[in-house]
Amino acid sequence: MKSLVYRLLVLCVCFAFFSTASWLSFSLSQLFNQSLEIEATRFTKVDKYGEYLSPNDGPWHCVYDSSTKLYWMVGRDDESPFDSYWSYSWYSEKLNIGVPDAGSCFYESAGCGTHHLISKANELALCNNKHWRLPTPSELLTLVQPSPKTGGATIHHAYFPQTKKGDYWTASHSQEVTTNALSYLKEGAVAVSFRTGDIKVLPYRTAAYVKLVSSKR
Structure with missing residues (x-):
């Protein structure tokens, strides 16, 4: 009798544990998906003529971020001057x-x-805009988020699909290069990594990527 009661207790504990784990996993998944939906409502696609597009339309060359009132160059995969592959x-x-x-x-x-x-x-007035510039570090960091695509860049992939898992320049310059192997170069500019989400100082001669921004139209 004691053995039967013990087995029943073990089964109850196991059931409670796995039910809690499943609920927690489901809740975390829900929160993550909700965060992606919230991020998506921030962004609006913009075509090369400056016209706003619906979320499912394309092609788009820029993205408008309603949370910061900034326009971003998306980066293309078409060997144009705005191809995201160029460094x-x-x-x-x-x-x-x-x-x-x-x-x-x-x-x-x-x-x-x-x-x-x-x-x-x-x-060329990309997206009918002639006010493109390098972003500040704080501006570029607003695009960093946990990658919604496994192994992808730390950015909203649905709106910035060609973003590389690498370093992107900002406008901040005349900073001390802190990497020991490159410290002899002394000064450089600040970059944001879309691999890790960190900021770093790179020597000016480094071949890095660029995501231009504009606060005007």
Whole structure:
């Protein structure tokens, strides 16, 4: 009799444990999905002419973030000047700071700097906008989130599908390079990693990615 009671108690405990675990797993999944839905309502797709699109329409070249009132260049996969594959060294023509031609893109045979992409985006009025620039670190960090796609970049993949799992330049410059192996280069600019969500200082000559932003239209 005692053995039967003991077995029944064990079964009850096991049932309670697995029921609680299943409920907790379901609740966490619900919370995660709800957070993605909330993030999705922030964003609106914008086509190359500057027209807003519905969530299921495309193609889109930019995204408007209603929470920050910022427009973002999405990054393409079409070998255009706005292809997300191209990389850029950090350079400011206005300040004459940085390294101008150490990145790689098809439209500048000598090499590419961030100033080339900014100039091209404003010249072509990407998404009917001529106010493109590098984002501040705090602006770019607003796009960082746990990746909704396993192994993907730490960004909302549905709206920024071509974002690379790498470093993206910001406008912040003249910062001390803290990486020991590169400390001899002394100064660089701040980048945000869409692999880890961290910020770092990279030497100006580093070939990193770029996601331009605009607060105007």
